[in-house]
Amino acid sequence: MEITLYHYLTVGAILFSLGLYAMISRKNAIMILMGIELILNACNLNFIAFSKYGGLGVDGQLISIFVILLAVAEAAIALAIVLNIYNNFNTANIDEVDSMKD
Amino acid sequence: MPELTTILFYIFAFITVGFAIIVVSTKNVMYSAVSLFMSLFGIAALFLLLRADFLALTQVMVYIGGILVLLIFGIMLTTKITDAEIKTNNLSYIPAAFFTTGIFVILIFVLYTTKWNQKTPIQNEETISQIGKALLSSYVLPFEIASIVLLVALVGAIMFSRKK
Numbered sequence: 001m002e003i004t005l006y007h008y009l010t011v012g013a014i015l016f017s018l019g020l021y022a023m024i025s026r027k028n029a030i031m032i033l034m035g036i037e038l039i040l041n042a043c044n045l046n047f048i049a050f051s052k053y054g055g056l057g058v059d060g061q062l063i064s065i066f067v068i069l070l071a072v073a074e075a076a077i078a079l080a081i082v083l084n085i086y087n088n089f090n091t092a093n094i095d096e097v098d099s100m101k102d
Numbered sequence: 103m104p105e106l107t108t109i110l111f112y113i114f115a116f117i118t119v120g121f122a123i124i125v126v127s128t129k130n131v132m133y134s135a136v137s138l139f140m141s142l143f144g145i146a147a148l149f150l151l152l153r154a155d156f157l158a159l160t161q162v163m164v165y166i167g168g169i170l171v172l173l174i175f176g177i178m179l180t181t182k183i184t185d186a187e188i189k190t191n192n193l194s195y196i197p198a199a200f201f202t203t204g205i206f207v208i209l210i211f212v213l214y215t216t217k218w219n220q221k222t223p224i225q226n227e228e229t230i231s232q233i234g235k236a237l238l239s240s241y242v243l244p245f246e247i248a249s250i251v252l253l254v255a256l257v258g259a260i261m262f263s264r265k266k
Contacts, residue, residue, distance in 0.1 A: 002105070002108065003108055003111045006213065008148070008152070011115050013206060014119050015118065015122055015141075016206075016209065017202045017203070017205055017206035018125070018126050018202075019122075019126075020202050020205060021126050021198055021199065022125065024194075024197075025126075025194060025199075026126075028131060030173060030177055030180065031131060033173060033176075034138050034173065035126070037138065038125065038126075041142065044149075045148060048152045048154045052152045052154075053218075053220055053223055055219065059236070061156065061157050061229060062233060062236055062241055065233070068160060068161070068165070069248050069251070071164075071165075072252070072255075073255035075169045075172055075173070076258075077255055077258050079173070079175070079176045080258070080262035081262060082176055082180060083176070083180065083262075083263055084263070086179065086180040092180035092181070
């Protein structure tokens with residue numbers, strides 16, 4: 001049985017759903033970040049699957065490079081924000097952060 | 103006897119998905135981080151199977167060498183290790199599980215009913231030189247904007263984490 005586009009898209013869909021589940025169900029801000037990373041990876045996997053099977057060619061890989069780059073920027077900024085929240089509220093749980101001022 | 107690439111695909115797909123399930127299901131944040139590490143490795147291997155050699159290397163270097171270390175730093179700095187309180191709680195499992203399953207079913211339905219524009223893949227072609235040429239010709243504007251984004255993110259992260 002040969003591997004087709006649909007196999008990769010299925011893996012991407014599963015990863016996307018798991019990332020979404022992590023984002024919805026987790027309290028810890030860092031776990032939410034991990035969910036976002038899973039979602040971005042699912043999207044990268046889809047882009048590269050289309051770059052091989054969908055005739056997208058090298059363009060798909062370039063889009064993935066930019067996605068990875070944005071993921072890096074996002075992770076750096078988000079962790080800085082999480083550290084700030086921890087300094088102000090002494091917790092990294094999103095549901096306990098419920099006021100704009102401390 | 104199935105082909106070798108088929109077997110490899112299933113192995114790496116199971117690694118990726120299995121560790122991703124551990125990421126979302128375990129209560130220990132540190133276990134999640136290590137499982138995310140394995141899952142990202144599996145995705146890098148899938149990239150290799152898709153003949154995206156440069157992307158696989160970038161994935162290993164950037165995600166595993168960069169983002170994951172950053173996440174572990176974040177875990178270490180935001181949990182009191184002396185309290186052994188490195189665990190995280192889950193909020194509303196069941197609605198989240200229903201919602202995500204619904205999204206997953208919709209996604210799978212859309213994936214398998216859409217007629218994708220498929221082409222027969224080109225065999226054995228290295229991509230690094232093509233990516234380099236494309237980055238400096240037709241993608242030069244996104245490339246420059248990406249460098250500005252990185253600079254702004256760097257400055258922003260420093261500004262956020264600086265003591266007032």
